[in-house]
Amino acid sequence: MGKFKQVFNWLEYVFLMGSKFGLFAMMLLVSGDAIGRYFFGKPIVGTYEIVEMYLMVVTIFLSMSYVMKIGGHIRLDVVFDKLPKTLQKRLNFFYYFLTAIWMSFIGYYGFQTTHEAWVENLTESGVVSFPMWLSYIWVPIGAFLLCIRLLIMCVNTLGPKSELKGE
Template sequence: MRRFIYYLGIFSGIVLLGILALMSGEVIFRYFFNKPILGTVEISSYLLVIFCFTGIAFTQSQRGHINIELVTLRFPEGTQRMLRIITLILSLTTFMIITWQMAAAFWKSWEMQEVRWGALPLPVWPVKFMIAFGSLSLCLQLLLDIVDEIRNKITLPGRSN
């Protein structure tokens, strides 16, 4: 599972490079040829959602999300661990609900063949699927983190267990 989440992070980086290439191409074509690329806004907004939700689990696996420890650092280590476990459980619960709701939204969008209208009409279901998929991958990573924290296997930056 950890390898899968690592590859999701790699994929997220590739998507970011795709956004960079698309936006650079848009600027070049608009500036030098006076011909903007059709659907750049629509495609880049789709890619941005895919970038965020495929990278969210990898970011969690690297402890890359914001962590405010101003108060909790003053507590004993056992209390800090318990608070981390509670926070992970609350995060898992929240993202399980997000996953469930986005999976339902994806399915509805798929059934009705929902389309986002604009310069380039695009189906909406792939983005909703990626949100559900990315949220599910984060749930799996949070579950791994809970197990690791309970087993006391997590080493936080600047500390040793």
Template sequence: MITRIVESLSQWVAKSALVLAALFLILMALHVTLDVGLRYFFGKSFTGTLEFVSFYYMVAVVFLPIAYVELQREHISVDVFVGRFSPPVQLAFYLFAGTLGLVYFGMLCYQSYLDAVRATVRQETAMANFTFYLWPSRWALPVGFAAMCLAILANMIKAVHQRQAL
């Protein structure tokens, strides 16, 4: 029961973050294409294209889909030595690695959450020739890291339920 709930929630969160990242990727492509087109044909460009691409689009495209990649088990892994052990030992190593991942991404989530709150309270901006708010982009990190923790937990529960490392 709990396995299904955590797995369903994790799938939904990861896919939602992936769709959001894909939308930011499409927006980035359109924004840059429009900027280049305007510059090429009319000698003008959008103000702030570099800022939007650097601080909004790229951050979302990098940090939001990491949970989906984890659920698909597509992150880089090397199991040269562990692959030679028996399945119970492999499961133990997998659970140990998952626990380390939960601690690591949990700490990243916590710290990036504190940074996002601080940036939001201060209405953080970047130096530009216009007012460019940075604080909204700060929220992509804790969201991505929290989704990653949920994905790791779901994979760990799945591994225990199947009694084998994923």
């Protein structure tokens, strides 16, 4: 399992860098669009579509697994922390496993949607026509990454030194 986790951590990091690139590109596009619109009267054509349909999806879905790994998602620990440690471990296992199943469904249906958009050559009908599969592909990638991270966390909760984070 050690080599698998090492490879997965590297893959997760690569996709996190993709998420950061998407956020940086979003910042450049929106800033450039605002500068072009207000100072030169010429906005960047298609900025809204690129940001909304592509870069936001990339930024959110490619970072979900890493955020789970570092324990960055919102948790409500008011009651949970008062429970016995063994019950906490069991509940974490149960929640991680159910969430992994849920994310596998999202990934599966996201993959089907992506494949359908690819085969049918669906495009965004806006100012500029963009292929829709490039927007959809990030959903199954992010969902499957999170699913694997959650399964790793399930295994970690069974160990003697279990923690809430993904390592």
